[in-house]
Amino acid sequence: xxxxxxxxxxxxxxxxxxxxxxxxxxxxALLLLLVVNLTKNPGYLxxxxxxxxxxxxxxxxxILRASAPIMMIAVGMTLVIATRGIDLSVGSVMAVAGAVSMxxxxxxxxxSFGTAVVAVLLALGISALLGTVNGILVSIxxxxxxxxxxxxxxAGRGLAKVITSGQNTSATNEPFRWIANGTVLGFPVVFxxxxxxxxxxxxxVRRTALGLMIEAIGINPKAARMAGIRPVGILISVYxxxxxxxxxxxxxxxxxxxxxxxxKTGMTAEMDxxxxxxxxxxxxxxxxxxxxxxxxxxxxxxxxDKTIVYMSIPSSATPAFKAxxxxxxxxxxxxxxxxxxxxxxxxxxxxxxxxxxx
Amino acid sequence: xxxxxxIVEMENISIEFPGVKALQNVNFRLFPGEVHTLMGExxxxxxxxxxxxxxxxxxxxxxxxxxxxPRRFTGTADAQSAGISTVYQEVNLCDNLTVGxxxxxxxxxxxxxxxxxxxxxxxxxxxxxxxxxxxxDPRQPLSSxxxxxxxxxxxxxxxxxxxxxxxxxxxxxxxDANEVEGLFTVIRRLRDEGVAIxxxxxxxxxxxxxxxxxTVLRNGExxxxxxxxxxxxxxxxxxxxxxxxxxxxxxxxNRGRAAHTTGAPxxxxxxLGRKGSLEPVDIDVHPGEVVGLAGLLGSGRTELGxxxxxxxxxxxxxxxxxxxxxxxxxxxxxxxxxxAFSTENRRDEGIIGDLTIRENLILAVQARRGWARPLSRxxxxxxxxxxxxxxxxxxxxxxxxxxxxxxGNQQKVLLGRWLATHPELLVLDEPTxxxxxxxxxxxxxxxxxxxxxxxxxxxxxxxxEEVVRLSERIIVLKDHRKIGEIVNGPLVxxxxxxxxxxTEGSSE
Numbered sequence: 127x128x129x130x131x132x133x134x135x136x137x138x139x140x141x142x143x144x145x146x147x148x149x150x151x152x153x154x155a156l157l158l159l160l161v162v163n164l165t166k167n168p169g170y171l172x173x174x175x176x177x178x179x180x181x182x183x184x185x186x187x188x189i190l191r192a193s194a195p196i197m198m199i200a201v202g203m204t205l206v207i208a209t210r211g212i213d214l215s216v217g218s219v220m221a222v223a224g225a226v227s228m229x230x231x232x233x234x235x236x237x238s239f240g241t242a243v244v245a246v247l248l249a250l251g252i253s254a255l256l257g258t259v260n261g262i263l264v265s266i267x268x269x270x271x272x273x274x275x276x277x278x279x280x281a282g283r284g285l286a287k288v289i290t291s292g293q294n295t296s297a298t299n300e301p302f303r304w305i306a307n308g309t310v311l312g313f314p315v316v317f318x319x320x321x322x323x324x325x326x327x328x329x330x331v332r333r334t335a336l337g338l339m340i341e342a343i344g345i346n347p348k349a350a351r352m353a354g355i356r357p358v359g360i361l362i363s364v365y366x367x368x369x370x371x372x373x374x375x376x377x378x379x380x381x382x383x384x385x386x387x388x389x390k391t392g393m394t395a396e397m398d399x400x401x402x403x404x405x406x407x408x409x410x411x412x413x414x415x416x417x418x419x420x421x422x423x424x425x426x427x428x429x430x431d432k433t434i435v436y437m438s439i440p441s442s443a444t445p446a447f448k449a450x451x452x453x454x455x456x457x458x459x460x461x462x463x464x465x466x467x468x469x470x471x472x473x474x475x476x477x478x479x480x481x482x483x484x
Numbered sequence: 485x486x487x488x489x490x491i492v493e494m495e496n497i498s499i500e501f502p503g504v505k506a507l508q509n510v511n512f513r514l515f516p517g518e519v520h521t522l523m524g525e526x527x528x529x530x531x532x533x534x535x536x537x538x539x540x541x542x543x544x545x546x547x548x549x550x551x552x553x554p555r556r557f558t559g560t561a562d563a564q565s566a567g568i569s570t571v572y573q574e575v576n577l578c579d580n581l582t583v584g585x586x587x588x589x590x591x592x593x594x595x596x597x598x599x600x601x602x603x604x605x606x607x608x609x610x611x612x613x614x615x616x617x618x619x620x621d622p623r624q625p626l627s628s629x630x631x632x633x634x635x636x637x638x639x640x641x642x643x644x645x646x647x648x649x650x651x652x653x654x655x656x657x658x659x660d661a662n663e664v665e666g667l668f669t670v671i672r673r674l675r676d677e678g679v680a681i682x683x684x685x686x687x688x689x690x691x692x693x694x695x696x697x698x699t700v701l702r703n704g705e706x707x708x709x710x711x712x713x714x715x716x717x718x719x720x721x722x723x724x725x726x727x728x729x730x731x732x733x734x735x736x737x738n739r740g741r742a743a744h745t746t747g748a749p750x751x752x753x754x755x756l757g758r759k760g761s762l763e764p765v766d767i768d769v770h771p772g773e774v775v776g777l778a779g780l781l782g783s784g785r786t787e788l789g790x791x792x793x794x795x796x797x798x799x800x801x802x803x804x805x806x807x808x809x810x811x812x813x814x815x816x817x818x819x820x821x822x823x824a825f826s827t828e829n830r831r832d833e834g835i836i837g838d839l840t841i842r843e844n845l846i847l848a849v850q851a852r853r854g855w856a857r858p859l860s861r862x863x864x865x866x867x868x869x870x871x872x873x874x875x876x877x878x879x880x881x882x883x884x885x886x887x888x889x890x891x892g893n894q895q896k897v898l899l900g901r902w903l904a905t906h907p908e909l910l911v912l913d914e915p916t917x918x919x920x921x922x923x924x925x926x927x928x929x930x931x932x933x934x935x936x937x938x939x940x941x942x943x944x945x946x947x948x949e950e951v952v953r954l955s956e957r958i959i960v961l962k963d964h965r966k967i968g969e970i971v972n973g974p975l976v977x978x979x980x981x982x983x984x985x986x987t988e989g990s991s992e
Contacts (some may be wrong), residue, residue: 342847353848354816
């Protein structure tokens with residue numbers, strides 16, 4: 127063995143490891159989408175700094191802002207899916223959270239900071255409550271997660287309409303609006319909050335044994351129970367976390383327009399969340415999960431949404447376009463297609479080896 | 485009886501997994517009308533060789549010749565169409581379908597309006613009759629028949645395609661003696677019809693009872709092929725483990741040890757039972773004592789173990805642990821009271837397949853500490869180093885997924901998982917099932933050593949010799965109740981227990 131070939135450089139190692147991650151194609155797709163946008167406008171990626179306020183602005187910043195709510199529900203969904211569950215109610219919980227906060231602020235009518243805080247706490251409180259109901263029905267009663275959260279999806283939408291008497295409700299409260307439209311160090315507040323929450327959650331899951339236990343339950347619930355893991359507490363917790371994050375997503379998406387549209391807020395958000403999880407490489411069968419993957423998935427979906435608008439694709443064709451892109455990514459990362467690639471690669475290396483030895 | 489041309493010939497087969505040479509230049513021949521046993525320790529490459537033959541794994545080099553022509557299978561369906569069928573250790577049938585549907589799955593008889601169920605069941609019946617199972621109603625749900633019958637149904641299913649080669653991977657591991665005899669009758673019948681049968685079993689008696697020819701593997705290498713009558717058991721064992729059989733014979737017996745029954749028991753239960761699974765049973769286990777649970781399959785020995793651990797919730801009984809009255813209604817409660825339970829159902833209730841050896845090892849310790857207090861890397865490494873070495877797990881790479889280990893090594897990792905919790909009472913349900921002589925001896929030695937150090941052990945096994953060798957007291961169960969308790973001594977043998985079970989039956 128020659129010294130030059132003895133040890134690949136750190137960069138090569140990093141890239142090799144990256145290419146073994148299931149979400150590598152999501153990164154490739156993300157870059158491709160940006161390139162597509164660049165071809166339309168070479169200045170697409172430009173970020174300008176507002177000299178007066180220090181705020182950053184540009185398409186990339188818009189994408190970060192838009193990705194925040196998707197990140198929230200995608201991370202929650204990842205944990206639920208890892209336990210062999212699914213949470214279809216996240217979109218409706220978003221609507222409920224938005225409805226509660228808007229209704230409260232409209233009724234009290236003050237634009238004070240205190241009102242905003244109470245509105246946020248109310249929204250989070252009711253979200254946690256809905257999550258608890260999901261968790262209890264799944265873990266203690268033993269209902270199927272799909273059915274449980276499907277019912278909650280319908281019930282939540284109904285609850286949001288009851289809270290606002292079926293009206294789209296608006297309110298004025300600058301501190302609340304700041305959550306969606308404000309900036310911290312030039313970055314959108316929603317994105318900063320989202321990153322902080324994800325960092326805290328990731329630490330909670332990976333620095334403690336919670337992640338290991340969630341995976342154990344997802345891979346083999348019987349064996350996990352025999353090993354002394356209490357599944358009930360962990361299951362209830364993941365549904366509560368998922369609902370809480372959906373509540374935060376609800377606040378994010380209503381605060382930007384200061385209006386909750388009970389029939390539209392969070393509509394099909396559960397699909398975005400599930401897609402982000404799948405794109406991120408977490409199996410819907412449960413078990414091993416990747417929060418990083420889901421975040422990349424969320425960024426991709428946000429980029430895709432923005433690209434569709436930017437390329438002026440008609441809004442009626444949006445879902446179809448989105449579907450095509452996502453199917454391609456899922457195809458690229460399916461084990462079978464990957465096996466096809468690696469087979470071809472193996473063949474190439476083998477022929478090379480044979481040539482060398484001959 | 486033996487044809488001159490082998491129907492299957494595998495030459496110089498090599499398979500390499502990342503970091504492991506699973507098979508190296510292995511040769512294997514299978515003749516029609518012959519039962520050929522594949523022997524070897526866990527991890528010797530038996531399963532790998534079978535999977536190479538059935539197309540589950542791709543071979544890196546070597547040739548496979550089937551019925552005279554070279555073949556390269558790319559999947560089990562491929563192998564099946566070439567006339568090679570496999571019946572695995574764990575029955576792979578659908579519980580919710582009928583016997584007939586299971587037999588004919590994928591080969592249903594079709595008529596002009598889709599599947600003709602009447603004809604399908606007639607065909608299923610014919611397939612069952614071929615194996616002498618004419619009494620079995622094909623319309624009965626599979627879940628209503630015993631595991632042994634299910635095994636035979638699985639064989640019928642394999643033979644529906646008129647296979648020329650039948651592979652039986654440890655078919656007897658969960659059957660009792662009568663059931664094994666029934667299975668052997670079926671195997672002999674198929675052999676006499678000219679089917680080539682590849683048989684894998686860890687029970688030497690069975691191997692000598694059924695097989696005509698033996699191939700021995702060790703560490704992925706071919707050791708030798710012999711006609712069964714020409715190889716003594718001692719020779720076979722030393723070929724398998726690569727060392728003298730004397731070390732096995734030297735394995736201690738517990739009978740000479742002082743009885744521990746004088747002091748207060750660590751664990752004591754009165755009237756422990758659960759409706760439908762076990763009638764109330766009394767059991768005491770003293771510190772340092774090995775209590776054996778003996779009985780036939782379905783006697784209630786596993787059920788008793790599960791009730792002690794709380795894996796099933798007992799609905800009667802008073803339990804005293806370490807002198808304190810208590811209740812054990814869940815595995816969590818059992819672990820917190822220093823009771824551990826190693827299940828007989830390794831795949832479904834033991835290992836967590838996608839997790840690594842390390843994660844599987846630390847799981848019970850971590851669960852008892854709670855998720856908020858994770859074991860540090862150093863603590864995890866300590867547990868891994870200690871138990872991987874002590875229990876001689878191969879390969880000893882803690883970051884490998886446990887599902888890639890052989891059965892015996894998975895069992896050792898699970899044993900390590902429980903030992904890491906430092907239990908005072910260890911309930912072992914079939915810890916040596918489906919593993920080879922060498923690993924079996926290692927596990928038995930470990931159990932004896934643990935008891936020597938003061939641990940209480942409840943030892944459950946279908947092998948009576950093993951129970952007699954290890955236990956100081958033996959509780960005999962039958963038909964879901966305790967029928968006797970004997971203190972082990974020089975006069976107690978497996979036959980003693982058989983007699984107890986037999987006389988108890990005739991007195992009814």
